[in-house]
């Protein structure tokens with residue numbers, strides 16, 4: 001196992017590395033004494049995915065070894081399969097794919113044109129396409145990439161946005177033209193499909209028993225964060241300072257870190273905004289940013305609005321997004337509570353949508 005497998009545990013070579021290591025996952029999970037680091041990281045993976053929209057460890061969290069990282073992925077898949085939480089599988093797969101996307105875009109940029117094979121532990125475009133069995137379906141051209149039309153249609157799947165519709169694309173010789181950034185979005189979709197495949201797993205009873213404590217721990221952390229709030233008023237003037245700052249940045253066209261974007265989107269989804277309303281409020285004009293935001297909103301929302309609350313003040317602080325704190329901030333631990341209190345205190349408020 002190497003760091004490539006740790007960073008991209010869904011790759012075929014990573015699965016093979018686990019197999020070749022001859023490690024018995026059931027033994028790792030059921031080991032006596034302290035919880036195995038792979039199980040600890042598996043729990044963190046699922047918690048971060050469902051609450052924070054990423055599977056990266058927090059900056060101030062523990063550093064995990066390669067074996068713990070690689071093994072934590074199959075363990076996280078079992079944990080998410082055992083959770084009694086609607087939408088958990090989809091949110092988990094989306095967070096894993098989103099984290100992989102950030103990493104592979106960085107890797108491609110650091111390896112020349114991203115097409116050359118390297119012996120190192122950076123992922124190349126060539127190797128990712130090969131792993132997804134897409135080498136024959138994607139062609140590098142002078143100014144863009146050509147994607148075989150059948151592959152394109154299966155990868156755009158539930159992408160919304162008119163730009164992704166086939167009628168909006170350049171099509172020649174059975175190939176759909178996409179930019180490099182669009183190809184990366186398609187690869188994120190391929191990663192999500194790979195990660196979600198076979199989920200939820202049918203987990204053997206002995207492993208289910210051995211993971212029961214971890215499952216309860218995860219379920220209680222969602223319960224702690226779950227809000228019964230029924231906020232349906234949109235009044236940006238009463239947003240907590242952190243959300244006001246993120247909203248200003250996005251309106252100014254500033255790039256937001258993925259975790260910050262997730263925080264803003266899940267906050268807005270939690271107060272009942274749908275994708276169109278989020279785009280209107282954020283004044284998003286750039287089409288690729290609009291597509292990404294829409295994608296995020298649709299994954300964060302479910303029938304009951306946001307199933308998992310946006311990050312707490314402590315998490316926002318860890319991201320560096322807790323800014324411009326005011327007196328009310330000293331009385332709460334969650335941005336949603338701040339907003340609810342601010343609305344309650346101010347009585348009748350005009351909804352932004354009724355301006």
Ligand code: SF4
Nearest residue numbers: 240242313316322329
């Ligand atoms: S204390 Fe909480 S609500 Fe206030 S700015 Fe920081 S993260 Fe936002």
